[in-house]
Amino acid sequence: MNTTSEVDLTARNQVPPSEADRQALEATWRDPAGLVGWFSAINHKTIGVRFIVTAFGFFVAGGLLAAVMRLQLARPQNTLVGPDLYNQLFTMHGTTMMFLFAVPVMQAMATYLVPLMVGARSIAFPRMNAFAYWLYLFGGLMLYIAFALNIGPDAGWFTYVPLAGPDFSPGKRVDFWAQLITFTEFSGLLEAVIVITTVFKLRAVGMTLNRIPLFVWAMLVTAFMVMFAMPAVMLTSTALILDRLVGTHFFNPAEGGDALLWQHLFWFFGHPEVYFIFLPGLGFMSAIIPTFVRRPIFGYSAMVLALIATAFLSFGLWVHHMFATNLPELGKGFFTAMSLMIAIPSAVQIFCWIATLWTGRIHLKTPLLFVLAFFFILVLGGMTGLMLAMVPLDLQVHDTYFVVAHLHYVLIGGAVFPLLGAIYYWYPKITGRLMNETMGRWNFWLFFIGFNTAFFPMHLLGMKGMPRRVYTYPAGMGWDTMNLVATVGAVTIAVSMLLFVINVWRSLRHGQVAGDNPWGAGTLEWATSSPPPAANFDALPVVHGREPLWEAAPEPTQVRGMATGQREVLVTTVVDARPDHRSVFPDSSIWPFISAVATTVLFVGSIFTPWAVVWASVPVAIALTVWFWPRRGETEREMLLEKSP
């Protein structure tokens, strides 16, 4: 055993499998070529990149909708867009950002990164992963096609009944919204199952629970939250569809239904949702800070416990969205206390990061800049969150621009800034090239300044009485200047995002070649080449510490004896990550795509007739049957492998 880390690391990286093995692995795990091959792709990196690009596509679309809204609000009584379009714009903006961008993009990043970070050959259930991606894409396209045809939803991303019910929203607009929820939640739940299974069963040998990278922890906790929160919104959106489509009365007070039931079920999902956008952001922070501060995170265990505590507490504060609905006093006190308490685990993480910065040596690059913005933006958003937790204050600022400011400080500061940092950070791993540093700094500063210009004045706007979701406002209310300033800020954000897109695009061809580990990071994804081979690692790594690339490691450093001619993965135990058994993963297949098309026909068809649920389930059943039908050749090869490994 070597004693110095330098020698050890070299030694580990210099025990490659033979070239023949490498080529065999590549041929086995690669997605097939050609057009049919393109639709058959199931490799988690292929799907991950498509997922990330699609999510950013929706981000840009949602951002453009916001830009139109800001232009409309730049002046009082502006007539750029009327109420009908404006109401569609803000509904589409909110729906896009929450359901088509913020939640999916985090799952997309996980789809790409988690297997690499835990040292696995593949994500769990790779075909289901492809299926989940296609469903998500088709759901998003459906929503945007509806919007393009001027039948986009217009009852808000929260779609309160009875406004969204059959009496006050006739037509199909709200149905598209409700079906979008079915699409994205279905996809989200599948992704949650996939992430949990990957993290629990496919970790590298030796990656015990207390050695899992914090980003992976964050995604694991998020996946559990998704599993518990999303059923509530699926249930309630289904009830809404039933009210609208077949005349049930879940939400109709005249027939014994209840309008408030919607709000409880929606926010029981809706508040945890904020945290499953936010927790992955925290994960990015904890992944990026150590690399650029040249030391492991301070307080790893506390960080993990804080993530878990946040997840639990986040299920106990949904009612703070409903303080204005005449609640019993005791209930209000409970939800105020819970909403204040959730600041504690966030504080734990913030203090631990500051301690990490305090005791480290700083390598200031664009990814770090983006995550450091968190300390200004998110912390400010957290402070206004405390104000919203307090019932008397909330009743003044609820549903005003104060809340608009708060939620953008939290979501953009807590998720989008870290996400952009994450893109700058992992882009070289994904593409093999670094993004342009100068453009990255321009991107950052324009975004940071533009963001604060756009959203800071909104705090004051809310205090000065401007409600949200208004398509215009009268002059002389003292709101004009601040609205104009906010619009200027929004335009600045648009410019910064344009720079970001250009940087991503240009760096694909012209970026500096990165090498395996351009930032000198300590986690497993940097141990393989950039971009990684189809099988992720030429030899499966064995892990001996929390930062495997930074620590001296004893032998063995890799797993030997895995099949190269089959998609064989090593399944490990949940707690200690000891080798448990080998499992053969499925080949690429077009049937997840076809199943997603069939499911889409069912979902979209059911907007127009309840019979679609009956008849369109036939093609779904056929597609799924073919998908899971065992192939004789595959089974024989697997049997062979069982006899002679």
Add this chain to the structure above:
Amino acid sequence: MAARRWLARCVAAALAAAVRCNAGEPALGAQSQDALRSAGPQASQVLDLWLLTLGICTAVFAAILVAFVWALWRAPRASAGTPADTTGLTQVEHRPRRVVIVALGASTVLLFVLLVASVSTDRSLAQLVLRDAVHIEVTAHQWWWSARYDNEEAAKTFTVANELHIPVGRPVIMTLRSDDVIHSLWVPNLAGKKDLIPGRTATLTLRADRPGVYRGQCAEFCGAQHAWMAFLVHAEPAAQYEAWVARQREPAATPVAERALRGRQVFLQSTCVMCHAIGGSGAGGQRGPDLTHLAGRTTLAAGALANDAAHLAAWITDPSAFKPGTNMPGHVLPPDDLQALVAYLGTLE
């Protein structure tokens, strides 16, 4: 309590300075819709709480930023090639751990202060003295407000739309209902908001201590014209208020001028009566705002237009031009009839 007041006062001074330099400020006495200018005990207690919270949060925010910037400042620079310092993986870092624990303890204490402040403010809001209160039943509609001033004698009950008058110094109990979707009643100068939910009844209590005209607005998204669902609260000295009440209890007088008489006939013979009521005229429609004392109001169409003859004529002819999506249909009347109708409505003081 004294410390809280003192802190609140300091922050108030700083904040007031910041607010005053904001351009386009409406002059006091004009319509005001502003949570930072309280005109009654409910709003001012919330304002106190806001200032306390703002003070604490600003201090904590500043402390975190200072620690953060200082950490960045003092840390030596490194590069991607700098070997990582992994001692933290094997040894307990006592000093940072102590600091983190202390910071966490302090945060918890401050959160507890906020909790106590919040609950105690909520309690005192609920303890508004309601002796001799004015009872108003407010019903929200897409996209306007009706308000019935109740009285034990049925004959003394009257209904107004989009403009409330309340006496200064007397508590007001509003019973809140909705006729269609969820709305939210909010007059920031007087009190926090309360939702009006179909199938449920809520109560909002408030008091105005300063006379003035306070603008309120629906705060819960309620459809196409959510933006133009405003109303005014005129807080007046008792005598003025009583005079207003007395006037509202009167039915509309039959006009004497010939033109207005003609307008009355136009009103009664057209579809106006299907939705609107004018006390004493026989028109009793309930779907739209009560027009008995229309001319006494300052705005039309729930705050969308100034109440003058030109706007009234334009509104009757084509309401969708001002409030696209409104439930009021347009009425293209012959010019003479329209002028007569406007003249008649102008007499409904």
